[in-house]
Amino acid sequence: MRKTIIAGNWKMFTTKSEAESLAKGLAAEVGSVTEVEIVVCPPAINIETVISAVAGTSLKVGAQNLYLGKEGAFTGETSAPMIVSHNCNYVIIGHSERRQHFGETDSSVNQKVKTAFEYGLIPIVCVGETLEERESDRTFELIATQLKAGLADLSGEVLTQNKPIVIAYEPVWAIGTGKVASPAQAQDVHAFIRGQLASIFSEAKAASIQIQYGGSVKPENSKELMGQPDIDGALVGGASLKADSFSAIIKACI
Ligand code: PGA
Numbered sequence: 001m002r003k004t005i006i007a008g009n010w011k012m013f014t015t016k017s018e019a020e021s022l023a024k025g026l027a028a029e030v031g032s033v034t035e036v037e038i039v040v041c042p043p044a045i046n047i048e049t050v051i052s053a054v055a056g057t058s059l060k061v062g063a064q065n066l067y068l069g070k071e072g073a074f075t076g077e078t079s080a081p082m083i084v085s086h087n088c089n090y091v092i093i094g095h096s097e098r099r100q101h102f103g104e105t106d107s108s109v110n111q112k113v114k115t116a117f118e119y120g121l122i123p124i125v126c127v128g129e130t131l132e133e134r135e136s137d138r139t140f141e142l143i144a145t146q147l148k149a150g151l152a153d154l155s156g157e158v159l160t161q162n163k164p165i166v167i168a169y170e171p172v173w174a175i176g177t178g179k180v181a182s183p184a185q186a187q188d189v190h191a192f193i194r195g196q197l198a199s200i201f202s203e204a205k206a207a208s209i210q211i212q213y214g215g216s217v218k219p220e221n222s223k224e225l226m227g228q229p230d231i232d233g234a235l236v237g238g239a240s241l242k243a244d245s246f247s248a249i250i251k252a253c254i
Helices: 016-030 044-053 080-084 096-101 106-118 131-135 139-150 155-160 183-200 203-208 219-226 243-252
Strands: 005-009 037-041 060-063 090-093 122-127 166-169 210-214 233-236
Touching (some): 005 090, 005 166, 005 210, 005 243, 016 037, 016 044, 016 243, 037 090, 080 106, 090 106, 106 122, 106 139, 122 139, 139 183, 166 183, 183 203, 219 233, 219 243, 233 243
Parallel strands (some): 005 037, 005 233, 037 060, 060 090, 090 122, 122 166, 210 233
């Protein structure tokens, strides 16, 4: 049985004090929830503040990105061991904003997933099509390519060591636009993703992988989306920046 996983991607929002009060607000509202896995991904500079604010609750903390290797002369970057040293469990990889603004490709996603595994982080690997790709009927082809290239050469490690991995399906046209994919549209792609994961890994592994939907998830639409057989959670941007709306999304899934 796959456990629902709701993650909040705070993007480049929250100062230190805002991060602290948001995290404390969440800890108060949903800090004892165990039916759903809850992860918050603050900006790297606020990870320590958030880790302290949610200590002793069921909330987990993740990073929004990592760079390759243990350490090195890479100004401005954050390494996996640095993230792990703060007791973070998760890292978002290949978000469409990173692909769009920071030149990330399926190949860099693949290297980053390998790095996450090397240091014991659970990657939340993002895939999703643009509006143009959807309108030209290339959604499935594109998702297949993103998965195959992004998860290349990992099958052995994932299967022998039973490494956990989360996939987030985020149609680019639905991110931050208020345009949410319909539950049926999202379910179609999620079922397709699970089929691809079965051929990349195995049927059994694919059946155990949590696949999140992301793109304008709100308290009003989360229940119906999460009710689809292959939708196992959500990656939430805007609505994760307020304790009440993020908590309402979580509570709707219980
Ligand atoms: P949104 O963002 O919920 O604001 O659409 C989702 C995401 O980018 O992960």
